[in-house]
Amino acid sequence: MTDRSERIRRASGVLDVDGGLEWEAEALVMPAAPALLTDAGGVVVRATGQAVRLAGETTSAALIGRRLTDLVVGDGPVAKLKGRDGEVSVRPVSWPHEEDERLRVTVLVDVSDLVAADPTPQSGAPANDERTRLIDAQRMAKVGSWIYYPGTGEFYRSPVLEELFAASGAADTGNPADLVDAVHPEDRQKAEDFERQIRRIPEGSLIEVELRDRGGSRVYLCTARAEYGGDGRLERLQGTVQDVTEHRYLERRLRDERRKLHDAQRVARLGTWEWDPATDNIRLSEMLHEIIGKSSETVISFESYVAAVHPDDRVWVRNAWRPLVEEHDPIEVEHRYLRGDGAVRILRMHGTAVRDADGRTLLVGTAQDVTEQRTAVTRMERSSQRFTDLVAVxxxxxxxxxxxxxxxxxxxxxxxxxxxxxxxxxxxxxxxxxxxxxxxxxxxxxxxxxxxxxxxxxxxxxxxxxxxxxxxxxxxxxxxxxxxxxxxxxxxxxxxxxxxxxxAEALRYQATHDDLTGLPNRAAVKDLLGHLLGRADSAEGVAVLFCDIDNFKRVNDSLGHDAGDELLVALARRLEGGLPDGCTAARLSGDEFVIICRDIGTVGGVDQLATRVAGLLRTAVPVHGQLIRVSASIGAAVPNGSGAGGEDLLRFADAAMFEAKRRGAGKVSLASPALMASADRQLHLEGQLRDALNNDGLTLYYQPVVSSDGSIVTAEALVRWPHPDRGLLSPDAFLPVAEQGDLLRELDRWVLRTALKEAASWPSSNGRQVGVAVNLAGLVPGGPDFVDTVADVVADVGIDWHRVILELVETALVDLPSRTRHAMGELVQRGVRFAVDDFGTGYSSLARLKDLPAQIIKVDRRFVSGVGGDASDFAVARAVVDMARAMGRQCVAEGVETATQFHVLCGVGVDAYQGWLFSRPIPAREFRTILSMGPLHVPRSS
Incomplete structure (x- = not known):
């Protein structure tokens, strides 16, 4: 018996490999790809159907028993598969079989279309001219191709696609995710959706998407299709990437030009016409159809046009057209036109003769509706005499x-x-x-x-x-x-x-000066800045300092508003007497002062002026028999050459002041270009947020709070903003904007009303009604209308009081005046519950727990995350739970993400749990669905 016959016999049945271990080749799992299974001697003992087809054979018997080195020839990453019809370029990938490491699986990835496209000859072989021309054509068309094998994870790209990826700055990891990394951040979601879709599309279907590169300067059209094996498993994904930047640019240019032409004609009430004398057909522009009151499908002839001319004008109008019709001389005709709706319009017609590409003579021109102009002239003539009479009296x-x-x-x-x-x-x-x-x-x-x-x-x-x-x-x-x-x-x-x-002089002084200090007010500041910035010779030397008195509220709260007013007057006098020439002090509102310098160069620069102003405002002032020490946070801004106006300069200085205040009392900060750009972005985003609030452009997600058995007891309402350009934004992206734009109270009202309205229609869960928790940031208990607002919303939506939970941070609930606590007590008596959100991160004092007017304590996620391994976090969590239970309060753990955290917290007696272990925040519709499904899954104790 020959050696090959012996190998075939051994491979076809039960084999004895390396010392008597028996195995059944056909029972082993193989990849859904062209793959060969070899024994320790490198002999093929099994071949998948895809491998048989790739080799051009009809049965696996043609491959079984042969040595792998005889079938696949080549030392580099690309080898040749010897088949019946010739050689096929493949990339072999081998690994030990997971069921028996003495056997090896070798996947043969077909890369013939990619390898053959490389115009560089290998091993002395002549270049494939046809493939070379194909690659050249791809480069001219800016089209690259790719192939991905899901079974092996292999990802191949054509040379042109390699060049496109390199130009986009994408990482070369050999993974389809390279496409996601290479796109613009705003298009990343589209790219991820595209990657997911191509794995589910039917065979023969083609999907495509347009994506920008990481820098946003190039646009690519990406296409993909899938190939499936006979067993229905996905074998290969392939597609193309084409640079269509120039195409899209030209399309936009064409659309813009058409729009500009249409807009110009609409503004001028001007239309165009084209008359073919051979057919007597007159084609009108869309605007001209609108002017004469006919639909765009109406066919116009010269006689039908003349028939619509006012009867008194028809004879001379027909005569006026003769020079154009008979001699091809340009004409200008103005006449009255009768529309189908009975309106009379005055048209000014211009016409001339031209030749088209075929040498035919065409008559073309314009028609303008000048009715309003002629009406105005007539009106002026009639009013001339009236004007003469009017002058006399x-x-x-x-x-x-x-x-x-x-x-x-x-x-x-x-x-x-x-x-x-x-x-x-x-x-x-x-x-x-x-x-x-x-x-x-x-x-x-x-x-x-x-x-x-x-x-x-x-x-x-x-x-x-x-x-x-x-x-x-x-x-x-x-x-x-x-x-x-x-x-x-x-x-x-x-x-x-x-x-x-x-x-007017008396009123102007009152309108431009502050009643308290006598300093110029905001209106005067705007006028002065507008004057200075409007002068080219002085605009670059202007500087604005925005000053905010540190801890001024403490003076008002402790000594009264009269003392605060006295302090502001004293500071105003110091500024008036201490500022250098060319500088003007003004008071905008409250404790905000503004210094305007006409020429910053004459006072030694922005830094020197800011230091001087800071010194003037850093002083001790006797107020009501007490010596009050004050300082100010100062922000400075100068024109940056971008044409910023006075309001912009004030905004930039204000933003710089906030930056200085964040660094501590008495600090000075200069508005940098980055800070100015941030202020502009914030102003734009603030306007968009205001529109979203006014037009219900926000949405709510809900995260369940569950008991230890998985029953949903409450859900926290979390606001999201489906931004038209930036996608779905979480609160940390727009709450700072709402805070600086004074929109927090309005945002809280929207969230409260929307959450309670949606919760009122929720189905019961496990036989009981689920509560809804709303986190408040601007609508706080100390506000004048807090209780009334909550009561009005609950009454309007008709929800049960006991289902309403109001979450506030710890700092909003401490040291409340008795009047506020009494008002909150009224809400509690009706059934409303208050919850301390993120407990332990505000004053971080367990001793304050007894003073908080709240029925629910939520342990912050920073302590929950470490309860399974950090003794300190565990001790804090257990202490909070013990004290909450001793005081009759419910304890909720936030940020529960692992089974270990859940079981540890169960052990210390936490009442309810919230976190990704149970559910992420989900849209309202999905939350209603999980409510109807009963308790959520709870991990069992190991």
């Missing part, structure tokens, strides 16, 4: 000046205003009427200051002189006009504002 002075700016006519009111007769006024110029203390005025200069193309100018205030020498303040309106003969003249209206000016 109007109570304000009106004068007519010639080109030499000498008065030629005036009404009686102007004569009375200046105390002259008309014959005395004639010949006087506006400069002759001006008070000596006022600069002379020329009408030509005043009218030109009205701006390019403007014929009139308002001069807010001029000091004129009467015939008796008395000054009179006037507001002048100067208009340059032209008479019918083309002569220019100036029409000037003189309005006496003397009394108004006196009253």
């Amino acid at each position: 109007t109570p304000v002075g009106i004068g007519l000046f010639d080109q030499a700016e000498r008065l030629v006519d005036a009404n009686d009111a102007l004569c009375d205003l200046l105390g002259y007769r008309l014959d005395q006024l004639r010949g006087m110029t506006a400069q002759d009427m001006t008070h000596p203390d006022e600069d002379g005025m020329r009408l030509q200069t005043a009218s030109h200051q009205g701006g390019r193309g403007s014929g009139r100018r308002k001069v807010p205030q001029r000091l004129l002189i009467r015939s008796d020498g008395e000054p009179v303040y006037c507001e002048l309106h100067v208009a340059l006009s032209v008479q019918d003969d083309g002569t220019r003249f100036w029409l000037v209206v003189f309005q006496d504002i003397t009394e108004r000016r006196r009253a």
